[in-house]
Amino acid sequence: MNKDKFSGSVDQVKGEAKEQWGHLTDDDSKVVEGKVDKAKGKVKEGVGEVKDTLSK
Template sequence: MNKDKVKGSVDQVKGELKEQWGRLTDDQSQVAEGKMDKAKGKLKEGYGEVKDKLTD
């Protein structure tokens, strides 16, 4: 597992937390930020997987 996959997973968790906090506090900007962080994390994780496959 490379660092891109780890960072992607961390970003997804962080995004989920932000999104849930935004829903709890009724802060739509936090919800949007959380969704963006989750999407960014998924992209990083996907990039890491492709990178792993190419280096094997």
């Protein structure tokens, strides 16, 4: 697992936590922020997978 894949996974976990906290507290901005973090994490993870593929 390279740095991008790991960072992407961490961003997805943080995003999920923010999203759940937003639902719990009825804070729509946290829900949106969590969804953005999750999307950012998925992109980073995809970039890491492409880098792994290209390095082989």
